[in-house]
Amino acid sequence: MDRENERVGTHKAPARQLQTLPAELLWDGLVLKDDIFNHTGAVLLLPKGETITKSRLEKLMGFYGDDRNIMVYEETYLEIMTDEHTSPEARQKLMEKHIGYTHLQQNIGDLFERRDYDAWLNRDKLAPLIREVASKLENFDPVMILSCINFPRPMDEGLQRHSLNVALLNGMQAEWLELPPDDVNTLVLAGLLHDIGKTMIPEEILNAPRRLTAEETAVMRAHPVYSDQLLAGKFDDNVRLAARHHHEKLNGKGYPDGVAGDELGFSARITAISDIYDAMVSARSYKGARLPLDVFDMLYQEEFDGLDRSLVITFLKNMRARYTNRQVMMSDGRRGEILYIPLNDADHPIIGRGGEARQTDEAWYCKEILPAAEGDYVTGR
Numbered sequence: 130m131d132r133e134n135e136r137v138g139t140h141k142a143p144a145r146q147l148q149t150l151p152a153e154l155l156w157d158g159l160v161l162k163d164d165i166f167n168h169t170g171a172v173l174l175l176p177k178g179e180t181i182t183k184s185r186l187e188k189l190m191g192f193y194g195d196d197r198n199i200m201v202y203e204e205t206y207l208e209i210m211t212d213e214h215t216s217p218e219a220r221q222k223l224m225e226k227h228i229g230y231t232h233l234q235q236n237i238g239d240l241f242e243r244r245d246y247d248a249w250l251n252r253d254k255l256a257p258l259i260r261e262v263a264s265k266l267e268n269f270d271p272v273m274i275l276s277c278i279n280f281p282r283p284m285d286e287g288l289q290r291h292s293l294n295v296a297l298l299n300g301m302q303a304e305w306l307e308l309p310p311d312d313v314n315t316l317v318l319a320g321l322l323h324d325i326g327k328t329m330i331p332e333e334i335l336n337a338p339r340r341l342t343a344e345e346t347a348v349m350r351a352h353p354v355y356s357d358q359l360l361a362g363k364f365d366d367n368v369r370l371a372a373r374h375h376h377e378k379l380n381g382k383g384y385p386d387g388v389a390g391d392e393l394g395f396s397a398r399i400t401a402i403s404d405i406y407d408a409m410v411s412a413r414s415y416k417g418a419r420l421p422l423d424v425f426d427m428l429y430q431e432e433f434d435g436l437d438r439s440l441v442i443t444f445l446k447n448m449r450a451r452y453t454n455r456q457v458m459m460s461d462g463r464r465g466e467i468l469y470i471p472l473n474d475a476d477h478p479i480i481g482r483g484g485e486a487r488q489t490d491e492a493w494y495c496k497e498i499l500p501a502a503e504g505d506y507v508t509g510r
């Protein structure tokens with residue numbers, strides 16, 4: 130619908146796109162650099178130059194039903210999303226909802242709770258979910274998807290988020306390798322199901338907020354075998370072996386089978402990289418989350434042994450290309466732009482600000498990679 134015609138009153142808005150934002154994200158004292166509208170975008174609530182007060186906004190919104198959203202122009206949207214008044218949690222929630230990550234995560238959570246595996250654990254039943262994951266990869270900027278992946282998660286969402294993230298990361302890698310669509314889907318499916326055996330591990334071990342004992346570790350390490358058992362006879366070898374071998378290493382030091390070299394299949398090699406990346410950027414009970422740039426560096430420096438080096442390099446080169454030119458929040462509380470990410474020193478990118486370029490160091494570093502304006506989210510392919 131053409132929003133120009135939808136508007137009423139004397140206000141004549143320029144033809145710029147409006148974005149929906151929860152009104153609760155505005156704060157007292159915010160000086161509007163641009164107009165804000167009601168939830169349909171039809172009515173001007175406050176013109177630019179005005180200072181927001183919660184009570185005034187409440188009163189204005191009260192006239193237009195109980196919808197708690199407002200509409201603002203893209204620039205204002207980005208400004209509010211990335212302002213220090215907006216908590217990273219609120220920002221994240223908005224973004225996850227926007228790209229449909231929340232919806233996917235809930236679907237996966239619902240499935241993984243079901244113990245009637247025969248009813249849903251097959252390629253046909255999972256096809257719509259795989260299509261939905263693949264459509265995110267086609268329609269959204271990878272950095273937008275990655276910011277959902279990178280965000281710390283509550284313990285009870287661990288398995289569903291991890292499974293979705295590994296599915297998305299597998300799909301990204303498959304596309305970067307220019308594999309045919311069927312192979313992309315197979316790797317997405319493999320990522321989604323690689324840890325399905327964890328649904329058979331007791332909750333108190335799976336979500337233990339501490340390091341596991343030797344005995345518990347042995348139970349935990351059986352999960353690839355359980356995954357394999359659940360998938361056997363229902364999925365092809367690419368999916369099954371990605372599940373069984375995603376903790377194996379090329380040097381034979383992995384588990385559960387200790388396979389090495391050529392015995393380790395392609396789908397398992399890809400899934401191992403996605404699995405490690407997601408584990409490192411997510412918050413766990415006994416360690417903090419890491420920034421993507423730090424994890425890129427760890428991958429380059431081979432801190433995780435037994436990965437396929439050429440696949441790691443493809444992964445890093447593509448990640449580097451997508452994070453270049455992104456806005457970042459620096460440790461001094463001001464914004465900058467990533468100008469260059471050295472492949473062999475990814476955690477010390479060159480940052481541009483006010484026409485100057487400077488490399489980060491221990492005293493001046495990236496704190497957060499900021500979301501792009503909504504218009505930039507869509508790849509438009």
Ligand SMILES: [Fe+2]
Binds near residue numbers: 324
């Ligand atoms: Fe696993």
